[in-house]
Amino acid sequence: MGGFVRLRQYENSLCKGRLGSSLFCAPMMQPFCEQECSELEPLKLAMLLFEDFELLDVTGPLEILGRLPELFTITLIGCELKPISSVQGVSIMPSTPMLEESRVDLLMVPGGRGTRTLMNDEALIDWLMPTGLRRRLSPLCTGAYLLAKAHLLDGYRATTNKRALEWAQEVAPNVIFEPRARWVKDRDRWTSSGVAAEIDMTLTLVAHLAGESQAQEVASVIEYKWDDDPDHDPFAKDDSRKGLQSSPAIVTAFRSRLKPNHQEYEVIAEDLERLARTQPGLRFFKTYQA
């Protein structure tokens, strides 16, 4: 009974998404909005594990999403089925080897020291590309680098740990990194700032998918003082606007994204307008709109 109510709420919330289900839902769940609630399955959440991942990047979201088995099933994906160690030396067992995992509704990629090594791991980047392109993505902290490397954030607004922001912009020039944000939701891509920001972002993700009251309930059970304002970011540097610069690569990426699917135009245009209002100094909006 409780599950039915929750799923109904969940469906309604999903149906409100401007982009509909095409970028989000796995094939077996489409057409999402036309199904009966009772036929709906939980979303398949996959968390990527790798050596030297950041512990809380993985466990913060899982503490929350693992409390909602009606909404999510959790898969921990590793290169091999052996314990994988965090930066802090805590080893977590993956449940599935990377290459065997194909159906993913929501892919989460944590940050951590290990991302630097993985930037050169072609097998992983190749796996991310087909996995990520059709799915809702949530890179956490420095996990954004890996998705940027797989071109899954090209032309998207994103954020990452404030202490790695300059490096991020350097290695991922096609991504619009926002230097002052706890997290950024740009269509189906959610990115978050430093480690603890994931917890706020994940609760917001739950609110987005399943309703505000569901997220409030989880926050209350775990006694977490949820801050749902993505702009309340005391960790941004004072010169936080420095990182946002006009980039020909971003313009090119935006233009290229218009070609395969003209329906995206409206969404991108809205995003640009919104950005232009808050960041009037950015020339690329004008270039784009001309």
Place this chain on the structure above:
Amino acid sequence: MGGFVRLRQYENSLCKGRLGSSLFCAPMMQPFCEQECSELEPLKLAMLLFEDFELLDVTGPLEILGRLPELFTITLIGCELKPISSVQGVSIMPSTPMLEESRVDLLMVPGGRGTRTLMNDEALIDWLMPTGLRRRLSPLCTGAYLLAKAHLLDGYRATTNKRALEWAQEVAPNVIFEPRARWVKDRDRWTSSGVAAEIDMTLTLVAHLAGESQAQEVASVIEYKWDDDPDHDPFAKDDSRKGLQSSPAIVTAFRSRLKPNHQEYEVIAEDLERLARTQPGLRFFKTYQA
């Protein structure tokens, strides 16, 4: 160089403790304050793992303490050396079997559904008693039940998850549970409320041991909005004073603790006075003082 400076700060902070090192330091570290800084070893932190532990109870503190290898070494203690699953289905590998672990400077006991079963695990309770009695303890969330069962919180003020408070008071009548607190530090026992409160408490523990700036630095790196006020507790119920009642058992426990070490009298008296100021309706203070 950095390590030396940090350890100097750490030593000074420890020496300030009213109770001195007898309840805190492991034998090999005593007399703590007379040693040269260069000889100091990191504190040995042991986190207890058991089936159905609460994920963030374990990983929140470890995310923080694992970033300070000069101050802490981390041991994950399990009954056996096999992956141990959290309530959320995330399996962590212990590093040491329970019965082989003897030297512990700081023991942390997480909460979670599994604590209910472990309340009847005599081997665990027996192990906790000699381990815990000589060490600084930090039960997290419902982990307090296990330490209460081993009589390690008798006569201490403590707190736990707000949704389990009534049950806690029932099964641990010798513990003074505070219904409105993010965490409680009573001499060498630290207890925290619901899952996320551990993160605030652990940062405060770091500040206590290694200085405020060290804790602020970690909070900044992980971008956590640390609230260091243990009384700022929005999750306490409105009838939060209801749980605190006079209890003859508490009075007895307090009295018995005076016998072995008269020096403790002053500390207990101070605690009672402070409690009496905030909770004037509690009769047991008068009984005690009479």
